[in-house]
Amino acid sequence: MRIGVLGGGQLGRMLALAGYPLGLSFRFLDPSEEAPAGQVAELCVGEYEEEVLLRFAEGLEGVTYEFENIPLKALETLAHRLPVYPPPQALEVAQDRLAEKTFFQRLGIPTPRFYPVSSKEELWAGLEHTGCPALLKTRRLGYDGKGQYLIRTPADLEEAWARLGGVPSILEAWVPFTRELSLLGVRSQKGEVAFYPLVENHHQGGILRKSRAPAPRSEHLQAQAQALGLAVMEALDYVGLLAIELFEVEGVLWANEMAPRVHNSGHWTIEGAETSQFENHLRAVLGWPLGSTTPRGHAVMLNLIGQAIEPARVLEVPGVHLHWYGKAVRPGRKVGHITLRCDSEARLEALLERLEARLKTP
Ligand code: AMP
Numbered sequence: 001m002r003i004g005v006l007g008g009g010q011l012g013r014m015l016a017l018a019g020y021p022l023g024l025s026f027r028f029l030d031p032s033e034e035a036p037a038g039q040v041a042e043l044c045v046g047e048y049e050e051e052v053l054l055r056f057a058e059g060l061e062g063v064t065y066e067f068e069n070i071p072l073k074a075l076e077t078l079a080h081r082l083p084v085y086p087p088p089q090a091l092e093v094a095q096d097r098l099a100e101k102t103f104f105q106r107l108g109i110p111t112p113r114f115y116p117v118s119s120k121e122e123l124w125a126g127l128e129h130t131g132c133p134a135l136l137k138t139r140r141l142g143y144d145g146k147g148q149y150l151i152r153t154p155a156d157l158e159e160a161w162a163r164l165g166g167v168p169s170i171l172e173a174w175v176p177f178t179r180e181l182s183l184l185g186v187r188s189q190k191g192e193v194a195f196y197p198l199v200e201n202h203h204q205g206g207i208l209r210k211s212r213a214p215a216p217r218s219e220h221l222q223a224q225a226q227a228l229g230l231a232v233m234e235a236l237d238y239v240g241l242l243a244i245e246l247f248e249v250e251g252v253l254w255a256n257e258m259a260p261r262v263h264n265s266g267h268w269t270i271e272g273a274e275t276s277q278f279e280n281h282l283r284a285v286l287g288w289p290l291g292s293t294t295p296r297g298h299a300v301m302l303n304l305i306g307q308a309i310e311p312a313r314v315l316e317v318p319g320v321h322l323h324w325y326g327k328a329v330r331p332g333r334k335v336g337h338i339t340l341r342c343d344s345e346a347r348l349e350a351l352l353e354r355l356e357a358r359l360k361t362p
Contacts, residue, residue, distance in 0.1 A: 002027055003282070004060040006074065007067025008035030008043055010325040010334065011262050014270070015066060016041040018278035029056045036325045048074035057081055064240060064285050066261050068094055069141055085189070085285040086240040090260040093236070097139050097170050100257060107231045110254040112247075113173040120161050126171035127154060133174040136160045138167050148206065175254060177247035181215055182265040185229040186241045186280045189287035193233065194280065195226045196273060196293045199265045201245075207332070211265045211301040213272055216345075224253050232258065241266070241281040264303065264334070271321045271341045272299030297343040300352055302359070304336040309359065314338060317355045319348070 001024050005012045008030030016026040016037060026041040029052070033045045046052035048070050054077075057063065062083040065075070068091065075088040093099050097114075104111040115126035117136070127134060132154065138147035149160040151171075180203065184196040197214035198221060215221075229244055232255075243263030247254045266277035275283075275291025283290050308329045314320055317340070324336040340355055342348040 001025070001061045001286075002059060003285075004029070004056060004063040004078075005037070006030075006048065006063065006065040006070050008032070008037035009067060010036050010323075010327070011066035011264075012037035013040055013325060014267070014323070015064075015262065015278045015281065018270075018276055019282050022279070022282065024282065027056065027060065029053070034327075036327055039326045050077055053077050054081075062285060064261075064281070065091070068259065068261065083189075083285070086238055086242070086260040087236060090236045090238055090242075094258055094260050095140060097137055097257070098168075101170065101172075103235070104232075104255045107228070107235060109228045109231065110249075110252060112175045112254065112256065115171045117169045117171050120157075120166075123157060123161055123169075123171060127151065127157065130171055130173040135172045135174065136164060136169055137172060138164055138169050140168075146206070175247050175249060175256075177249050177254070179248050180256075181218065181221070181225070181246045181248055181253070182211075182263065183225040183229050183244045183246060184241060184263060184266045184269070184277055185226070185233060185244075186277070186284050186290055186293075187233045187238045188284040188290055189239050192284075192290050193230065194290045194293045195222075195229060196266065196269060196277070197295055198222055198225055198246075199268070201265050207303070207305060207334075208264050209303055209305070211268055213268045213299050213301075214295055221248065221251075221253060228253065228255060240284050241277050264337075265301075267323070267337050268299040268301040268339050268341075269293075270323070271339050272296055272301075297341055298345045298348045299339055299341045300348060301337055301339045302355070303334055304338065304359075306331040306333050306335065307359070309336070313358055314355065317351055317358065319351050320355060 005028045008028035013036045028037040029044045044056050063078050101111050101114045117123045134151045136149045180201045182199045187193045198218040200212040200215035202210040243259040245256045262277050269276045274294045319340050319342045321339045327335045
């Protein structure tokens with residue numbers, strides 16, 4: 001059974017690696033011949049255009065995607081011919097921050113106050129509502145903190161507008177959150193639903209650095225998170241793995257954004273849960289029973305960002321699992337991750353200290 005995947009990055013590569021034991025095979029489509037999935041599966045190099053898509057789709061059981069910045073039209077073209085999951089309408093909402101926040105609002109899910117902005121005048125008007133600080137974000141094509149500008153005082157407004165290139169944007173009020181969490185949920189073609197325990201995320205410069213799972217002191221938030229996750233999934237008739245990025249604000253969860261795909265804050269599930277997010281995504285899109293999302297002890301995931309490492313040095317720390325994506329190392333680029341897993345939370349802390357020291361010193 002061959003699955004087509006749009007996008008051939010590390011997420012796709014890990015999808016393929018999770019699918020092989022299930023007897024699946026894969027074909028990826030990516031504009032770059034260096035796409036990391038190409039090292040482990042068939043890779044078609046090409047743009048997301050009709051002619052390429054039709055050739056790509058030949059003989060496939062179904063199609064999924066691991067990258068959000070693909071044209072919606074590409075998904076729709078494929079969806080006329082074969083099953084495409086997650087459904088195109090989920091991608092449509094997630095691609096546009098305005099549609100996404102409006103969608104959360106419509107479902108009664110708390111979200112930062114926001115104002116659509118398509119001119120400097122609207123930005124001035126929006127700033128009167130949000131006050132400072134506020135975040136100006138492009139509606140489309142933002143990721144890892146790109147396409148955002150922090151407006152600390154009204155004097156930053158001109159610079160913010162110029163930096164983002166005057167494209168349609170939204171202005172968001174600054175949320176004084178206690179911490180950032182994410183919810184990973186999965187819904188199958190048959191409507192079966194499962195959730196992983198909440199994950200605590202730490203970002204630097206807009207890029208995810210570290211995830212802890214299960215998130216410490218989060219049991220009391222799990223039901224709240226799952227209720228909003230379920231509302232999102234049902235509204236979209238969702239199929240596949242869904243990640244929702246959340247802010248915790250005085251015990252209340254606010255939705256910041258969602259990703260209709262496997263997610264970086266779910267990498268810990270490979271070793272840290274009974275069934276990984278990658279395997280469960282595949283089970284969901286194929287209409288197979290979902291696997292258990294129960295955690296195996298405690299896990300911390302560290303992203304390797306623009307950093308080469310010496311595998312033997314980090315693997316000396318007990319509980320370490322290394323995932324190297326086969327990419328050239330460049331500043332700011334996610335080139336791999338490490339998951340540290342342990343049955344005891346206290347021991348995990350001690351091992352994490354050892355691991356972080358090894359990652360700092362050459
Ligand atoms: P995003 O691209 O929306 O995920 O934003 C990247 C990061 O910026 C988030 O993970 C937060 O750390 C921060 N951030 C985004 N929006 C807000 C907000 N409205 N208030 C405070 N921090 C934010």
